[in-house]
Amino acid sequence: MFVFVLDKNRKPLDPTHPARARRLLVSGRASVFRRYPLTIILHDRLKENSQTQLFRLKIDPGAKTTGLAILQGSVVVWAAELSHRGFAIRDALTTRRQLRRSRRNRKTRYRAARFDNRRRQSGWLPPSLNSRVENTLTWVRRLIKFCPITAISQELVKFDLSKMQNPEISGVMYQQGSLAGYEVREYLLTKFARRCVYCGATDTRLEVEHVVPRSLGGSNRVSNLTLACHPCNQSKGNQDIKDFLSGKPDVLKRVLAQIKKPLVDAAAVNTTRWALFERLKATGLPVETGTGGQTKFNRTRLGLDKTHYGDAVAVGSSTPEQVIVKVNKPLMIKATGYGHRRMCNITKFGFPQVNKKGELAVRKRVKVVHGFQTGDMVRAVVRSGKNVGTHVGRVTVRATGQFDISTAKSKLQIINHKYCQPIHRQDGYSYAEFSTFVHRITD
Template sequence: MQNYVFVVDTNKKPVNPVTPRRARKLLEKGKAAVWRNYPFTIILKHAVTETVLKPLTVKIDPGSRFTGIAVSEGENVIWGAEVEHRGYQIKQTLESRRSLRRSRRNRKTRYRKARFDNRKRSPGWIPPSLMHRVLTTQTWVKRLIIFAPVAEIWIEKVKFDMHKMQNPEISGVEYQQGDLQGYEVREYLLEKWGRECSYCRKKDVPLQIEHIHPRSKGGSNRVSNLCLACEKCNQKKGNKPVEDFLRKKPELLKKIKSNANKPLKDASAVNSTRNKVVEVLFGLLPVKTATGAQTKYNRIRLKLEKQHWIDAACVGDVEKLVLKTNQPLRIKCNGHGTRQMCGTNKFGFPTRHRGRKQIHFGFTTGDIVKAVVTKGKKIGTYFGRLLCRKSGSFDIATKAGRVAGISYKFCTPIHKKDGYSYSF
């Protein structure tokens, strides 16, 4: 089952989405044409005035690395997508730029007066790596409003209790223990350990919270000392130190120790952006919020698997869900490139310069193309993201890997560069 197809009339006004079969018939009869490939949208060759529009709901499950999006028509989920963010890539790029600038300032150059006291941050400022997550979510909601008759937005407004994650045993005057404390720690561990047993890697089995360093030998209840284990592994380990239990599996031992000391970056990113996402969406359509506990309850009650777009479909007041699709659109944020005009080596010295011309033979890096090579050593059909060169010899990043040396003469544009790459 594929996603429903979005439809706009000749005046570019959104109308009711149709099934892939119906869209195929409209295209074959010449009543419509392809308007966008991602998300797939067709445009009718006539105006629609009498059709009764069915209001749609966009549901969002925001996350640090992935954001799930679902479009529902009543109880029917007709479209789904998962957006992969690039917040950590942005952070690394900014750190690289900072190191280059600091190295320049430390050289024996002319004196330049410090400017850091002149810079002020506006109210509500958040770092670019976090603001990227907010703006990407806003961008895709705006696109869906253009392609479909969206009436309202539901968003999960989740909050991780960082203090309880680090020190679950805290209580009394230091911190008033709430009803959700146990749920939040367990939910965090499920996300951290991939919803599988830490020792045998079994999935879809009841999991128990297990102490890596046993409590009987001085271990604490801190989240860095907790993992998940199935009942069999938990009983087999008992109160043994993890080093003794995994003596014959050094690679697994190393992996568990490194994973146990993971920082809470993802949880803090969600906490920092949750209010900002709701704030920017309020200016588009009516927005309703729901809790993470409600989403999990709906998904378990309806016996649905754990996926980002399915979590999004379970956000809010849900009595029943019918998944009309099982093939969500995978969206990866690639950005629009860099504005840096001069590339440098690790010492900060210039090694290459960026050309001012970015479009060559009608193509630019980031375009999605289809290349049908009819002669030469690389005869075949290739579909993927383009790496453009002024020589006219391009590279295409396909699912199987990068294919180099494809002439522009064999390339046909499918989707122009928009900062994202797509797959199913």
């Protein structure tokens, strides 16, 4: 993973190799500006006196994880996978809604409904979906600050719905060219959960199969296509699906219901991508778009593994004929948020927690203690006691000054704040165990 470089005025320069970054830090010409992503700042150089290359940021948005990659020509210099917290937000809102409704039922006085007074703005997204857009934009802005990015590539739609419904919409050459079958196959893999609809087999080669065979008048429309493993496809042959599954009425009912499922799932996948596209254009950088089928074609052509950052490398028509991946391990980023504002914790049943005396356990609103707050990443060097050693992890502060540190392997309690040294301040994200390399390069 290359290291981001800033000049002494905090302007981005070309990322540098980790070995060169280590030499700059040891010689005193640079200091660590930020740990995640690892960024150093030079003390003796200005951007006006340096020539920067052209870098492209590629984004593969996903429902749970978004892939990020930065390319300089055909060289992949940085990559990351950003995990979203959309489902956590949905569950939290559901819990809050249940608590408010139960309280409303307990208070028997009349209370006028307020839902008619609320108006949603144009382009409104549910919080669980909007968080995915905001998380991606946060990291796009950060990377623009740390790297001289000149263009952005985004996988705009997972499936090209128009071309699947009407294959001739852009001419026959689209279906007979190098992308033939990729759009439809990618959609079918998502719709049928990458399993054979007849036997449920997974982790095997799946073939596109016609529900109503072509010999019986079936068409190539996506509503007449499904996925089957090779043995099931051969067994069905040119039979009608009702004849093939005549002895399995339950399977027949499930398959017919799944086939009739409309393209709503594909439209839902595309919802946040369009919102992200509009926000990316507001950055002022040129934004290139591509489809999921094109991404899969490029990834297969380049021989890249099926990973989120691998998909990001293959996004768009700007993907070179060959790529050189200089990333041994991507930075694993997970959105955690900044906590909540509840005055007391609740049980799993939604009731407020009480102490042994039966009193409401109100949380103390102490956010910063001795310069630390919960979520900061620290290095604690303990020289005596049962926790002797050097520990790196996230801190949970207490007003007493005795902190807890959660490391990758365990959770340490009662660590005095005097032993703690800040490494990375709480920013709403957690990072995978990439810290070993970070600490080695910055020590």
